[in-house]
Each structure stands twice: as structure tokens, then as C-alpha cells.
Amino acid sequence: MSAWSARRFWTTASAVPVEGGFTVQLDGRPVRTPLKSPLVLPTLALAEAVAFEWQAQEGTVKPETMPFTRMANSAVDKVKPQFVAVADMLAEYGGSDLLCYRAEGPAELVARQAEEWDPLLDWASAELGAALRTTTGVMPVTQPESSLAALRSLVHGFGAFQLAAFHDLVAITGSLVLAMAVTRGRIDVAEAWRLSRIDEDWQIALWGEDEEAAEVAARKRADLVQADRFFTLCG
Known part of the structure; x- marks a missing residue:
């Protein structure tokens, strides 16, 4: 099941430093893009904004309420390649x-x-x-x-x-x-x-x-x- 159709399973979404930038972790598990690439973000501020969207989810994950996450995914999966x-x-x-x-x-x-x-x-x-x-x-x-x-x-x-x-x-x-x-x-x-x-x-x-x-x-x-x-x- 993709992250977009999953129900919330995590307690805390947090922005953490990784090689090449920052990522978002859900109870220590790194978020990945829809194409399963590591979601490595260029700044802490952007990672915190993405983490905030994940933290705000209740029940089923709703991508329409996560514009920064969707744009970050697009940057990794579509723009970079x-x-x-x-x-x-x-x-x-x-x-x-x-x-x-x-x-x-x-x-x-x-x-x-x-x-x-x-x-x-x-x-x-x-x-x-x-x-x-x-x-x-x-x-x-x-x-x-x-x-x-x-x-x-x-x-x-x-x-x-x-x-x-x-x-x-x-x-x-x-x-x-x-x-x-x-x-x-x-x-x-x-x-x-x-x-x-x-x-x-x-x-x-x-x-x-x-x-x-x-x-x-x-x-x-x-x-x-x-x-x-x-x-x-x-x-």
C-alpha cells in the first residue's frame, strides 16, 4: 500500500539532518517519495514544513492537504531526473x-x-x-x-x-x-x-x-x- 492511501501509523513526524540535506522521519522511519526514492530536502526549514504536514494528518493520509510534500516529491521524482x-x-x-x-x-x-x-x-x-x-x-x-x-x-x-x-x-x-x-x-x-x-x-x-x-x-x-x-x- 502506498503512503498516499495509508492510515496514520506514526506518533511523531520530525525533520532530521542526513547526508546531502535533511529528511522527514515518522517515528524514526524516513519518508520516501511515491517512486520510493529518499526524500532529501535542501534546507531544514523546508524539511520542517513537510514534517508539519505529516504531523497534521489524522486517520487516512490526504495528499491534497500536503502541498509541500507533493511538490518535494515532484522535485525528486520528476524534476531531478x-x-x-x-x-x-x-x-x-x-x-x-x-x-x-x-x-x-x-x-x-x-x-x-x-x-x-x-x-x-x-x-x-x-x-x-x-x-x-x-x-x-x-x-x-x-x-x-x-x-x-x-x-x-x-x-x-x-x-x-x-x-x-x-x-x-x-x-x-x-x-x-x-x-x-x-x-x-x-x-x-x-x-x-x-x-x-x-x-x-x-x-x-x-x-x-x-x-x-x-x-x-x-x-x-x-x-x-x-x-x-x-x-x-x-x-
Whole structure:
């Protein structure tokens, strides 16, 4: 029976040092990933967060209440074995970054996008060495290869655990620039969420909010916050 379907059998979940980092032990037994790999975490803070999730379980283990454990498992079982492929996939967002694709109208929305997004593109150019071009509508714009190479190098500079969290920061916002800005302290995760939702919020202001869409958005926002905290705990 896998850990995910097991009932709680332990009294104490604790974070302990091991070779290469830290792990979580359940009454002295080390936790393993779904693929049975050792769960070796890069920092004590992250190990303590994972241990807290295990300690909080009652009865049957519920993975939906253990976001840090699930992301750590993903880092070990999925990201590490194919690190280059994952990093390359995320770096490709630089070629289609949300902040580069602007509305053709109305004028108020066009102005809002420019006011809110241009400072982040200016920052990416100055601080990341990645000047990106903007366009209107859905027609693709070709980005400078030097900018894409700079972004690719930065993404490849993350560790596997950081990259697991960075994946969600990028995928949920649709923006490599916003994700980089969060990880470097240029903006916080709440601001990244707001900036990624300018188009959606504009439509909501005009037509109202669909209940189902609001529920989906709330889940995505929660996932974004968790990814930001996980990245921070990686040290």
C-alpha cells in the first residue's frame, strides 16, 4: 500500500539532518517519495514544513492537504531526473510572456496594461539582461535571442527544488518575467497574481464574475502562494 492511501501509523513526524540535506522521519522511519526514492530536502526549514504536514494528518493520509510534500516529491521524482528538459520548457515562456501580448482595445485597457506591465519589462531588461518586445493581439513576436539566452541561463541556475516551485510560479501567471520578479523580491506574490489577472479583472468589471471561474481562480491563487513559500523555504 502506498503512503498516499495509508492510515496514520506514526506518533511523531520530525525533520532530521542526513547526508546531502535533511529528511522527514515518522517515528524514526524516513519518508520516501511515491517512486520510493529518499526524500532529501535542501534546507531544514523546508524539511520542517513537510514534517508539519505529516504531523497534521489524522486517520487516512490526504495528499491534497500536503502541498509541500507533493511538490518535494515532484522535485525528486520528476524534476531531478529530467532537469534540463524542465528548465528548457520553462525558459521557453520567455518567448511568449504574458506581459508582451497587449490588447488592441479598448484604450483604457491598453493604457492599464502599459502602466502596470511596462515597469516589469524595463526591470527585466535592466536587471536580467532580457529586453523583450511587445505586440498587440495574438500574432507572435520574435524575441531577441540574447534575451532568451539570458533567461534560459537564469532558469538553469535554479536547483531542482526551486525549479519545482518556479514551474508553478510561471505556469499559473503565464509569465517568466513575473515569476523571476517574485523570486528576486522585485514584487511579492500577491502583486504577481494581480498583474497576471489584468485582462480577467477587466472582463469581470464589465460583465461580472462567473462562480465556477472564481473557484478556479481561487485555487490557482492558493497554489501560487504555496509555490512562492516553497521556493522561499528552499533557501
